[in-house]
């Protein structure tokens with residue numbers, strides 16, 4: 001039954017909360033909590049240098065780990081170019097963030113529930129012609145301020161840093177930024193460049209997740225948890 005609510009096996013924490021992989025995300029949650037003792041982070045973004053390093057997987061599982069702890073969480077798909085949160089959670093994406101930013105909907109009308117009581121989703125909505133502009137808008141800022149009143153934690157999924165400015169724009173709305181690095185795939189120089197870009201806009205980098213993705217490992221993980 002749980003399997004119906006997910007896709008591609010991305011949200012392992014959701015499929016199997018007691019699995020060793022879920023423990024990894026719980027540890028990540030604990031580390032994030034420890035790095036923000038005085039003023040707890042409310043808004044967190046996971047990004048990476050290039051495509052396909054595991055941003056969506058990391059941020060989805062982290063959001064699930066926070067929700068499983070009883071926190072009221074919303075996960076927002078700010079990858080307005082190639083959105084995938086709706087696919088991860090097998091939800092429709094006919095309306096979402098872009099409709100709110102275009103003043104077509106109130107957030108209450110388009111936020112979706114998940115199989116976890118305290119986890120809500122805001123999918124991207126229709127792909128707009130001007131993603132960076134929408135994400136940098138006042139409407140986006142006021143939306144996040146309003147959501148902060150209703151949720152304990154807000155997580156952002158974004159495009160890679162080196163491709164477009166969107167990620168840097170969303171970092172301005174984030175109390176903390178997690179850098180996901182697929183060590184086997186991305187050149188060190190690109191990671192350095194990404195870190196420099198984030199620092200340049202004063203993003204608060206709170207940690208690096210080394211995400212190893214290769215075919216056999218992935219298959220092993222899926223076989224084990226299927």
Ligand SMILES: Nc1ncnc2c1ncn2[C@@H]1O[C@H](COP(=O)(O)OP(=O)(O)OP(=O)(O)O)[C@@H](O)[C@H]1O
Nearest residue numbers: 010050051052053054055056057058211212213218
């Ligand atoms: N730790 C992991 N183990 C196994 N498979 C993984 C892991 N992390 C990611 N994957 C798989 O790798 C692929 C890319 O991951 P994901 O979509 O999370 O990356 P992304 O950085 O969000 O990509 P994009 O830049 O295209 O948005 C997915 O098919 C995902 O299921």
Ligand SMILES: [Mg+2]
Nearest residue numbers: 055056079084
């Ligand atoms: Mg992604």
